[in-house]
Amino acid sequence: MELIVSINKIKEINLEVDSLVLGSEFSVRSTVFTLAEIEAVKQKSNKNIYVNVNKIILEEELDRLEIFLLKLKEIDVDGIYFSCMSVYSLNRQIGLDLFYNPETLTTNYSDVLEYLALGIKKVVLAREITLESIKKIISKTTDVEVNIHGKLNMFYSKRKLLTNCFNNFEQEVKTKGFLREELREEYYPIIEDETGSHIFHGLTLSSYDEISNFSEIAVKIDGYLLEDLATVVNDYQRALSGEKIERAEDQFSGYYYKQTKYKK
Amino acid sequence: MKKTELLAPAGSLEKLKIAIKYGADAVFIGGKYFSLRARSSNFEIVDILAATSYAHKYGKKVYVTLNILPHNDDLVGLEKYLAELSKANVDAVIVASITIAKKAIEAGLETHLSTQCSVTNSKSIEFYQSLGIQRVVLARELNLEEIALVNKNSQIEVEVFIHGGMCVSYSGRCTLSNYMTDRDANRGGCAHSCRWNYQFKENSTDQQSEYFAMSSKDLNGVVAVTKLLDIGVDSLKIEGRMKSVHYIATVVGNYRKLIDEYYEKGTVNLEYYQKEILKAENRLTSTGFLLGDVTDEQHLYNMRSEKPTQNFIAHIKDYLGGYAIVEERNKFSIGDTAEVYGPNIHKTFIIEEILNEKGQSIEVARHPKEILKVKIPFAVQKDDLIRKVIYK
Numbered sequence: 271m272e273l274i275v276s277i278n279k280i281k282e283i284n285l286e287v288d289s290l291v292l293g294s295e296f297s298v299r300s301t302v303f304t305l306a307e308i309e310a311v312k313q314k315s316n317k318n319i320y321v322n323v324n325k326i327i328l329e330e331e332l333d334r335l336e337i338f339l340l341k342l343k344e345i346d347v348d349g350i351y352f353s354c355m356s357v358y359s360l361n362r363q364i365g366l367d368l369f370y371n372p373e374t375l376t377t378n379y380s381d382v383l384e385y386l387a388l389g390i391k392k393v394v395l396a397r398e399i400t401l402e403s404i405k406k407i408i409s410k411t412t413d414v415e416v417n418i419h420g421k422l423n424m425f426y427s428k429r430k431l432l433t434n435c436f437n438n439f440e441q442e443v444k445t446k447g448f449l450r451e452e453l454r455e456e457y458y459p460i461i462e463d464e465t466g467s468h469i470f471h472g473l474t475l476s477s478y479d480e481i482s483n484f485s486e487i488a489v490k491i492d493g494y495l496l497e498d499l500a501t502v503v504n505d506y507q508r509a510l511s512g513e514k515i516e517r518a519e520d521q522f523s524g525y526y527y528k529q530t531k532y533k534k
Numbered sequence: 535m536k537k538t539e540l541l542a543p544a545g546s547l548e549k550l551k552i553a554i555k556y557g558a559d560a561v562f563i564g565g566k567y568f569s570l571r572a573r574s575s576n577f578e579i580v581d582i583l584a585a586t587s588y589a590h591k592y593g594k595k596v597y598v599t600l601n602i603l604p605h606n607d608d609l610v611g612l613e614k615y616l617a618e619l620s621k622a623n624v625d626a627v628i629v630a631s632i633t634i635a636k637k638a639i640e641a642g643l644e645t646h647l648s649t650q651c652s653v654t655n656s657k658s659i660e661f662y663q664s665l666g667i668q669r670v671v672l673a674r675e676l677n678l679e680e681i682a683l684v685n686k687n688s689q690i691e692v693e694v695f696i697h698g699g700m701c702v703s704y705s706g707r708c709t710l711s712n713y714m715t716d717r718d719a720n721r722g723g724c725a726h727s728c729r730w731n732y733q734f735k736e737n738s739t740d741q742q743s744e745y746f747a748m749s750s751k752d753l754n755g756v757v758a759v760t761k762l763l764d765i766g767v768d769s770l771k772i773e774g775r776m777k778s779v780h781y782i783a784t785v786v787g788n789y790r791k792l793i794d795e796y797y798e799k800g801t802v803n804l805e806y807y808q809k810e811i812l813k814a815e816n817r818l819t820s821t822g823f824l825l826g827d828v829t830d831e832q833h834l835y836n837m838r839s840e841k842p843t844q845n846f847i848a849h850i851k852d853y854l855g856g857y858a859i860v861e862e863r864n865k866f867s868i869g870d871t872a873e874v875y876g877p878n879i880h881k882t883f884i885i886e887e888i889l890n891e892k893g894q895s896i897e898v899a900r901h902p903k904e905i906l907k908v909k910i911p912f913a914v915q916k917d918d919l920i921r922k923v924i925y926k
């Protein structure tokens with residue numbers, strides 16, 4: 271098993287994991303690190319250093335993206351996560367290790383195998399499928415990654431929903447907070463930034479019991495919006511050594527045991 | 535120069551015929567399998583065959599959507615289904631999954647990439663082109679300038695949305711419905727959770743009490759059409775497989791006339807077309823991303839936008855001896871001013887005589903679906919529509 275964590279602060283590079291993920295100027299929903307910071311981390315750490323390049327890219331950004339990818343190659347990072355296929359096309363000449371993470375799109379083993387056949391090194395599975403489905407995919411290939419822990423994004427819009435909404439109400443604009451649906455009790459975190467608006471599930475996904483199914487693949491703790499990553503990593507280390515860790519009250523099991531309905 | 539295609543939706547064979555009569559160059563329909571929009575009437579293979587036979591008779595095309603994001607067990611029967619579509623002479627399929635794309639290409643079908651893959655640049659297109667995909671539907675989040683750039687650099691066909699409903703999120707990137715109702719938005723089950731009412735709370739003690747809905751107004755791209763024709767995109771798509779005959783006829787018919795007029799004269803009266811299209815619109819509309827960044831103008835917030843359109847009063851089935859045989863849709867009376875709207879006609883008259891099935895003269899028509907005769911002082915054709923003219 272490869273244990274990966276995406277971090278928010280430089281000092282988190284000392285966490286006890288195999289690999290670190292850093293956000294970049296071409297990422298969404300992850301803390302941004304500058305190229306200089308990425309380079310420094312790569313030099314200092316002997317862990318695998320991965321970079322998030324998972325933004326949806328506009329035509330006018332392609333040149334800048336290419337230069338950025340070349341820099342990452344120079345720094346010799348160990349792989350990048352991407353969702354926009356332009357990264358794949360540009361990388362043909364560059365040769366970084368690619369991890370495909372389109373979030374909601376990778377829901378079956380057949381698609382996963384197709385992407386791997388194209389030379390992509392690893393595919394991150396959608397979080398909307400069951401544990402059974404994940405196991406079935408793992409039985410076909412181990413070049414996959416599962417998000418085992420973190421805030422689950424359930425809505426991504428390019429629109430500035432909060433700015434527009436507060437302008438409409440003629441109130442002061444806030445870009446970070448929670449949404450509460452009329453008939454429900456939960457609070458869904460919402461964040462608006464330059465890339466658009468992001469809504470997350472109110473509870474945090476955790477996988478203390480389920481992690482034992484993932485011994486042959488890569489698993490990731492998505493640190494975005496989480497505070498104390500050291501404790502989270504420690505909990506999984508304990509879970510891996512056989513200790514029983516209970517799911518906390520503000521955590522849930524995502525789609526592991528939940529079949530969504532097809533059609534009506 | 536190649537003419538830009540006008541692509542229309544059809545939820546049934548009847549609507550497909552209307553779309554073609556009113557000027558669509560191509561129509562897209564949902565098959566029974568592997569397709570989103572589960573609730574819009576889905577075509578069986580025999581219906582698809584009927585659709586392609588009808589369309590091809592007029593030199594028009596039929597595309598079939600296979601745009602779900604399949605889970606492991608959802609791919610069973612795919613090859614057989616694709617072979618059947620190929621045999622039914624379908625002109626193209628619209629897909630989101632790479633497996634479905636590859637199998638469709640292997641089956642010899644022209645394959646278009648769905649907007650769910652959020653294609654926003656030509657380097658992404660290059661990738662899909664290398665798989666053998668022949669057309670991409672661009673993400674709805676692009677403005678005209680961005681569309682022009684992508685189109686210029688793309689070596690395969692580019693399709694752009696111009697009219698109809700749209701997700702407030704990036705297509706395919708919203709699972710609100712999955713989480714809140716266990717219904718999978720990416721397999722056709724979306725519960726429209728974005729239209730529900732939400733409060734914004736800065737923290738758990740925030741007293742904010744106002745509610746808002748997040749959903750977007752429907753897209754209306756009339757103002758952008760001539761620019762898109764100049765850019766030379768390959769296809770303009772109208773969305774709405776669940777919309778009525780009146781909506782399809784009105785929206786498709788007016789875009790057809792607008793496009794033809796622009797090609798012919800190089801200029802058009804957009805205001806006229808805006809007004810005409812509004813006659814069938816029952817939700818508020820906006821220009822979406824086409825003209826640049828989206829502001830609060832493009833959202834619905836508290837405004838419940840549905841307002842049933844009452845002005846569509848009858849669907850003409852035939853014309854005999856000065857009388858139109860019609861199917862009633864909304865109430866109308868002797869003395870009402872009405873207009874006949876059709877692919878080749880747009881004329882006003884005053885309703886002077888209405889006869890029921892027994893041939894008796896009546897004052898008011900008030901039973902939807904009732905077959906009536908209405909006296910009209912000029913010749914009309916099957917599938918022309920009658921609207922009440924409402925003076926404001």
Ligand code: SF4
Pocket residue numbers: 700701702703708709710711719724725726727728729749
């Ligand atoms: S909830 Fe709204 S934004 Fe989300 S998939 Fe459904 S219609 Fe689209």
